[in-house]
Amino acid sequence: MAEQELLRFLTAGSVDDGKSTLIGRLLHDANSIYEDQLSALRAASSGGEAEGGSAAIDFSLLTDGLRAEREQGITIDVAYRSFSTPRRRFIIADTPGHEQYTRNMATGASTASLAVLLIDARKGVLPQTRRHAVIAWLLGIRNFVVAVNKMDLVDFDEQVFRSIERDFMEFSSKFESALDGAKSYFIPVYSIDGDNVVTRSARTPWFHGQTLLEYLETVSVATGRSLEHVRLPVQYVLRSLEGRRYAGEMASGILRKGDPVRVLPSGQTTSVRSIHSGDQEIDAASPPLSISVTLAGEIDISRGDMLVDPASPPAVSRRFAATLVWMDHQPLETGRPYLLKHTTRTVCASVTRIQSLIDPATFEREAADRLMLNQFGEVEIETHQPLYFDPYSENRVTGAFIVIDPIANGTLGAGMIAGATGPPDLKMQAASGVGLTVWFTGLSSAGKSTISQAVHEKLWAMGHKVELLDGDVVRQHLNRGLGFSKEDRDENVRRIGFVAELLTRNGVIALVSAISPYRSVRDEIRQKIGNFLEVYVHAPLEVCEQRDLKGIYRRARAGEMRGVTGVDDPYEPPLAPDVECHTDRETPLESAARVLQAVLARLSLRQSTT
Numbered sequence: 001m002a003e004q005e006l007l008r009f010l011t012a013g014s015v016d017d018g019k020s021t022l023i024g025r026l027l028h029d030a031n032s033i034y035e036d037q038l039s040a041l042r043a044a045s046s047g048g049e050a051e052g053g054s055a056a057i058d059f060s061l062l063t064d065g066l067r068a069e070r071e072q073g074i075t076i077d078v079a080y081r082s083f084s085t086p087r088r089r090f091i092i093a094d095t096p097g098h099e100q101y102t103r104n105m106a107t108g109a110s111t112a113s114l115a116v117l118l119i120d121a122r123k124g125v126l127p128q129t130r131r132h133a134v135i136a137w138l139l140g141i142r143n144f145v146v147a148v149n150k151m152d153l154v155d156f157d158e159q160v161f162r163s164i165e166r167d168f169m170e171f172s173s174k175f176e177s178a179l180d181g182a183k184s185y186f187i188p189v190y191s192i193d194g195d196n197v198v199t200r201s202a203r204t205p206w207f208h209g210q211t212l213l214e215y216l217e218t219v220s221v222a223t224g225r226s227l228e229h230v231r232l233p234v235q236y237v238l239r240s241l242e243g244r245r246y247a248g249e250m251a252s253g254i255l256r257k258g259d260p261v262r263v264l265p266s267g268q269t270t271s272v273r274s275i276h277s278g279d280q281e282i283d284a285a286s287p288p289l290s291i292s293v294t295l296a297g298e299i300d301i302s303r304g305d306m307l308v309d310p311a312s313p314p315a316v317s318r319r320f321a322a323t324l325v326w327m328d329h330q331p332l333e334t335g336r337p338y339l340l341k342h343t344t345r346t347v348c349a350s351v352t353r354i355q356s357l358i359d360p361a362t363f364e365r366e367a368a369d370r371l372m373l374n375q376f377g378e379v380e381i382e383t384h385q386p387l388y389f390d391p392y393s394e395n396r397v398t399g400a401f402i403v404i405d406p407i408a409n410g411t412l413g414a415g416m417i418a419g420a421t422g423p424p425d426l427k428m429q430a431a432s433g434v435g436l437t438v439w440f441t442g443l444s445s446a447g448k449s450t451i452s453q454a455v456h457e458k459l460w461a462m463g464h465k466v467e468l469l470d471g472d473v474v475r476q477h478l479n480r481g482l483g484f485s486k487e488d489r490d491e492n493v494r495r496i497g498f499v500a501e502l503l504t505r506n507g508v509i510a511l512v513s514a515i516s517p518y519r520s521v522r523d524e525i526r527q528k529i530g531n532f533l534e535v536y537v538h539a540p541l542e543v544c545e546q547r548d549l550k551g552i553y554r555r556a557r558a559g560e561m562r563g564v565t566g567v568d569d570p571y572e573p574p575l576a577p578d579v580e581c582h583t584d585r586e587t588p589l590e591s592a593a594r595v596l597q598a599v600l601a602r603l604s605l606r607q608s609t610t
Contacts, residue, residue: 010093010108012132013118018149022191023094024059029198032083078108087217103327109139113221116145121154125167127361134360140396143221144184152190158206161188229253231398232307233343245292246301251397256284262310264388267507269310271296304345306388314388317420318462324379328412332371339404348384392416435504437529440513442537443566445547447583452513454592471514484563490521497525517565519572536577541566543584
């Protein structure tokens with residue numbers, strides 16, 4: 001027998017709109033309350049007689065479980081209830097209506113696919129109604145049920161209902177950019193008596209639509225978990241008789257035995273040997289099933305890594321834009337270090353920029369330098385290690401994260417990723433398995449080592465696999481027996497090129513800093529490696545002699561050294577270098593930034609063609 005489809009939905013509305021009562025009535029009329037629960041509800045209710053002589057039940061008590069909620073008659077925390085019908089299973093999140101509890105509503109909305117918005121028929125569409133609609137949209141909800149409640153207090157007047165319907169549609173039309181893609185369904189209800197909740201009401205003969213339960217049973221909604229692209233964040237590494245199993249919850253896609261997978265961040269590609277759900281081996285898995293898999297071959301994988309579809313990997317970046325809801329009394333400050341938890345990976349991070357503050361009631365944006373409790377903002381974030389993510393609009397698992405206090409370990413905020421803020425479609429070189437040789441050539445003291453070291457630090461901090469081959473260091477170890485004749489210099493450069501080719505072939509960015517004075521051997525190495533970026537570090541000879549970091553020029557001019565490039569041995573500059581750095585006119589950081597831009601552009605180009 002096929003498993004029933006699950007629909008998660010939330011209820012939201014202003015204070016006293018009747019959210020908790022509506023849920024209680026829905027559960028009661030759907031025969032989803034046990035007899036002992038009904039007895040307890042009757043005992044806890046305020047008493048009185050309902051129509052038909054039965055004891056009145058305060059259905060709000062079913063979800064308002066906190067003592068403070070019952071005393072004040074309001075919802076404070078998120079209350080979850082589940083029930084099922086022959087058509088579908090449901091999980092309801094009853095969220096608070098008070099603005100001060102916005103963070104609790106955001107918690108309930110983060111896993112929901114549909115929102116039931118309650119409106120008091122006497123009050124109509126309020127700022128809080130608009131606020132809840134926009135917050136739900138920001139958190140990925142695109143299906144709305146607008147339940148106009150307390151219709152008894154307006155004598156079930158159709159004109160009142162239609163007026164509220166028009167007001168809400170006018171709001172959603174006015175803020176079309178905010179509610180793009182949203183679908184709204186309107187129902188007149190009286191939750192205490194159950195009118196149009198489960199059964200049709202005789203008091204609304206002018207309403208010909210589905211009841212609330214009928215609509216919930218039949219509406220088609222997106223779950224936020226794509227079945228197209230495999231994403232399996234690794235949570236645990238288990239040992240078994242078969243070897244190592246990598247366990248986690250399927251975030252998206254359908255994973256089958258024999259499927260190829262790429263491991264992030266290493267970028268290695270392998271295939272799935274077996275899939276287990278508990279102790280049972282299965283042929284395929286889809287979200288949100290928790291599974292463990294074994295892979296063909298031995299690969300170093302640990303918690304926080306991710307198994308993905310090689311044909312459609314996620315974005316891999318340290319910098320991204322996001323919408324952030326702040327949940328702490330201490331305001332968010334740019335530049336302050338935080339912990340960021342994304343899937344099974346926790347990294348150090350900071351907000352580099354608050355682009356704008358979002359007013360959920362109007363969806364207007366305004367400039368801000370901090371976020372306060374319950375505020376939404378569009379921010380840019382930088383992490384110390386790269387994350388593997390999809391936009392939240394495409395995947396609500398790999399597109400979501402939380403911000404954690406690194407000292408108290410409390411949750412400070414929740415975010416939805418919009419996309420990487422690096423070059424378009426940039427994928428980390430390690431994830432694509434694409435290597436690159438970046439060859440820095442130029443006279444001694446032109447600045448090759450300084451610039452290549454700065455580029456190395458930037459690439460390493462971004463999470464790339466990168467190695468630096470300095471000509472002087474290589475000559476001291478690998479090429480110690482070589483002299484400085486043209487033949488020996490060519491052999492020195494060829495050996496460096498051979499190491500660079502090995503690194504590049506294995507997905508590493510090899511940064512080579514070597515004078516390499518002769519054009520023909522550089523071109524020879526370019527042809528062998530293929531993915532080769534030549535950087536001409538250019539400084540006039542007189543500038544290099546002024547710097548003379550190693551004293552080479554002074555000794556050559558004094559006749560103590562012979563065969564010094566640029567003095568008594570020629571240097572053949574590149575005819576068409578990929579990057580030319582004029583170190584007599586620009587700082588090392590400016591030169592390094594230009595090289596880094598060229599490297600990332602080349603990696604992005606190579607990724608798009610692989």
